[in-house]
Amino acid sequence: MFDKESGVPGRLTGKRAAITGGAAGIGLAIAQRFAGEGASIAVCDPDRARLAALQQERPDWLYVAADVSIESQVAEFFEACRARFGALDCLVNNAGISGPTAGIESIALADWEAVYACNVRGAYLCTRAAVGLLKSAGGSIIMMSSLAGRVGVPFRTPYASAKWALIGLTKSLAVELGEHKIRVNAILPGLTRGPRLERVIEARAASSGRTFEEQVAVEVSAGALGELVEPEDIASAALYLASDEGRRVTGVSLPVDAGLESATFR
Template sequence: MTVEPSLLLPPGYRVLVTAGASGIGQAITLALLKVGARVHICDTDASALRELTDQHLNLSGSVCDVAVDAEVEGLFADVARELGGLDALVNNAGIAGPTGAIETIDPAEWRRCLEVDLTGMFLVTRLAVPLLKRNLEGCIVNISSAAGRFGYAFRTPYAAAKWGVIGLTQSLAKELGPAGIRVNAILPGIVEGPRMAGVIEARAREMGVEAAEMERRYLERVSLRRMVSGDDVAGTVLFLCSSLGRNLSGQSLGVCGNVESL
């Protein structure tokens, strides 16, 4: 992606990105590296993590499930060793969770979705905040979803978690603002890529229609009639971390082409 000079970060800027080895997280990681940041990522996919970190000098990584307390503690031991501190946190880790009517959802799958998407964000943030408070200012970006502002039938665990991210974001903005820490959420919509293609194909089979028709139906709910990319989300992260976002806090920014409904 092309980076505007105004989005450049201070020299030595240190960022932790959760689930940073693939998808949106990888796009965010690469954008931060491009503007000179030092980045530490975590991911549950050891192979993807190793492949990415081997390619970039200013990138280090840890295998970590953000829903497991002990693994998050190990992550921050690595952050302390590799970065020596922290200027920004990007809470990107999340899973789709189960799809189905509420009466069919396995309670274990419900719990797992909320543990990764919401409790994991808490576990990471609670250990990041002391590091961020050592600076004159800091930045936290939480990745929510368009599902964080709409009800989402048959995706109740995911929607509940992403609504929770909005509440966490607004609460932390109030709590941490006096320490100079800005906290915002990004709400992606339909993100292009293999994952979305798989969702469309599966839904098309269920509905008995062609994949192209299913995609058209999805995009009918988006004002701009197009998907967004990982780079679109990454660019917003850069904006929020940069001096251009110095007075933005407590905000939920839809990077979605204006999703009208789910």
């Protein structure tokens, strides 16, 4: 981290990062970690109350209330980034929603489309808007996919298929944007502590007849390390991909899942 007394620079000193869905959870953990490493931070989030509260703590960050599925609001966010920073060095496409937990016959079209609008269309709109700001000096785009983007997840088809789509987008853009020295990678979080996971586990517990605590134990026991992932673990992976330490890494889908994928067949 940046040490003001010693003047030792952090790994992102002088970098400018835009983080979607950055007012809470994984997005906020990434913003805080990047800021601690010297980056200038721009955050968008549709939750105006959270943005206002966060602005009291970090008045030096740029905040824009934006829903990434709405083209005009995305344009507003990146125009604000251009006005404040002139260019960007990193985009973290973190915004996403979990969607319904239900069998395919019970999922309403509106619910399916809402997941794709935020998780896939949002990543497309933000990437499209950010590329022009990244081209001047190259940089890093990080897609927040999921372990659900690598394995089959019954009763979570809108979410899982959208996260699979982000991996395809990552690999395609890594080739397309490589000539501009823009690296594109995905992070695949496993069971990550936070309100979103709690909602998913509550739904699974209800369908299985288990208590919430019993369902947590079942979920965690499936992984090689037998523990939940923390938002700070995802932030550490994002820091590597955004920093010069990851300057030769592109087109990669990096699981941070406490060994959940590796333990699938044990």
